[in-house]
Amino acid sequence: MAILKTEHLTYRYSPGTPFEKAAVSDVNLEIEEGAFVGVIGHTGSGKSTLIQHFNGLLRPSSGHVYLDGQDIWADKKKIRSVRFQVGLVFQYPEYQLFEETVFKDIAFGPTNMGMTPDEVKRAVEEAMEFVGLSASLAQKSPFDLSGGQKRRVAIAGVMAMRPRVLILDEPTAGLDPKGRDRILKQIRAFHDQTKTTVLLVSHSMEDIADYAEKALVMNHAKLFAYDTVESVFSRSKELEELGLSVPQITRVFHKLRADGMPVRENVYTIPYAIKDLMRQLPKKGGVPHDS
């Protein structure tokens, strides 16, 4: 069953002025409960505008957004509960920390939701564990932490609200490879353990390939594709034309196929590439190059 659904969703900036512009145009989409979706699109493609509709931060100019089959704008007073159910982590969320301690910062959302102090405590501890922050940091000021730790505090703040959908806008921007892998693994583990639906916006095709099951591609305010990662990356030519790309490994395999090598078409992760090559190239006891 679709947890999120849009019908003819359109959003126009500056309506009625000469600057009127559709940022999202006639998007029809159904996201299944429990999916892990990578969201891609070049700057200005409309992907950020789209995700801000999912928790009611923006109201459609026309069309509808449904959460669990309910139009989220059917009753304006209920929009607050939508925001509790669909958690949104913005880009560079570490700039939004404000509390005196890590614990208080993460507890802010759950407290506002009306959880009891005991529930809040449990939710905060659980969220800290998900993002790998040791309990000893709870009473520290978030401003004394490293950049990567601050970002994980901000993500934990949304996880602690136990949303049914977690949306993250480029959670790895500016992180080094190790920090990037750590956060993505934690988000993946959170998804797997809690069955939360996750939408991850990223410019890294390698990250989408490694972590997401489905890919949502926006282009010029329109939905270009919503499909499995495999079928989306098989359209590499079109993606390149959209100013996007495919993982490096996928480009190599496309080249090999073009040159007539008997490899598979839709290869987008390294483990899969190795498997395919080892199938095609049985070992002959070759000795590796030295040096």
Next chain:
Amino acid sequence: MNQQITVNHVCFEYQREGEEPVLVLQDLNLSIQKGEFVAVLGHNGSGKSTLAKHFNALLLPTVGTVLVNGIDTTDENRLFDIRQQVGMVFQNPDNQIVATIVEEDVAFALENLGVPSAEIRRRVDDALRAVGMYEFRNHAPHQLSGGQKQRVAIAGILAMRPECIVLDEPTAMLDPKGRREVLKTITELNREHQTTIALITHYMEEAVQADRVVVVDHGKIVLEGTPKQVFSQVERLKELGLDVPQVTELCYLLRREGYDLPDDIITEEECVRALEALFAAQKGTTLGDSENGTFDVSI
């Protein structure tokens, strides 16, 4: 004199009130030659940005010296010369653009320096052409994409006619197309205008384009060499919290499985060629199963 930047036994520490001093750079030595393209890698907190800020006297060493074209960066009287010769580009293009029209932004520093207006016109046009943004000279910066804004920021530096440009993660906030545009601009400046480039980055595909890769960890240089020399050390890089290009990782893992592949593959083309050679070799052995199963490259 061919040395653009020389870092001699530099230590840098800072201290917050009531806390122990933090040593960010530890007895670091590095020299960058004129016309060289050096990529600096390191995990967050390794000290690589602190090092970059020493290249044009934004930071001064606690111990040791930094020379820019032989000028000591602690020489306050020469600060203008140093900053004119070494320009910096930062991560967020929105923080670097000050004017409301692209060409005015590029002219900003020149106007401050009192350069005659005909000369400003010439230099601004040249700089915008060099980064491929000349057609956008009358646009407002907010109408541009991230990659275009970052190229305008680079043009603003170029207009000062620096010998060297230091870029601190210039593509971190850009989409794939913006990243490609900026990297192309950087490599062209280096190859066609002989501009010295120091590129700090987390993207290994960018570092592969450099003449030399320097890896910083805990305030020290721990690995240094051509991209091939550095990226062939897959395990060491992973220990340092870094990555290698996907093609390098693929060949590394296949080698570990016993396949006969070179250990210094860093580009897509090299990877495709090496894998195709493997297919050809196998065809040879299965057909004739002769000892001479591998491709004979001698003509």
